[in-house]
Amino acid sequence: MKKAISNQLSVISRRGIPLLAGLVAGLLTAERAYGLATSGVLLTNTVMFTFSTASNPAVPYILGTYLATGEVLVQNPLIVPIKTATPTLQAAGSEITFRVCVQNASATASAFNVMVNDRLPDNMEWAGVVTTYWNNSVPAGVWTETYSSVFPGPYAAGAPGAGQDAPYYMRWNLGWLGPMRSGCVEFRARIL
DSSP: OOOOOOSOEEEEOTTOOBOOHHHHHHHHOSSOOOOOOOTTOEEEEEEEEEEOSOSSTTSOOOOEEEEEEEEEEOOOOOEEEEEEEESSSOOTTOEEEEEEEEEEOOSSOOEEEEEEEEEEOTTEEEEEEEEEEEGGGOOOSOEEEEEESSTTOOOEESOOOTTOBSSEEEEEEEEEEOTTOEEEEEEEEEEO
8 A cells, every 4th residue: 555645845955955865765665754854954844725716616716826834944962972081001000080071062952861871991990989070160960870780781870889890881861961061970990
């Protein structure tokens, strides 16, 4: 059974190049296809209506045909992860401080439920002290930390105890990260 397409779909990028992926997917599948629209894409929805002055619908006298459009410019958050280690050269038995940051590079869109997963490297043990901070010292949300010895979980609340060997997974959930904001977490690990 073929499915009729009742709405006109027009998606235009900033450069004016038509993006037909949604239309092609709709034609090739029996069900609806969904995809995340890229930031900067202009979505246009067009409606057409006609009317006549004749009271008999069979009379072909049409007074007018009109089109109206509604446009939406898509703006998505752009999350950029950054990870550093300090110092970058260290001997066995010494501690390293890892910093994991996430930055929302979008000027207009907030990100929600940002999940940061980090695995403690092999030949290291957890040395504790988790510190969270924000750019410009202004909090932009709340970090919720959890940990597990296996990636799929389950995850326990808080940070692991000192001395926990790898493999170990830390997960931080940031409920909200506003436009042009960034947040970081730091923790220490000891080289075995």
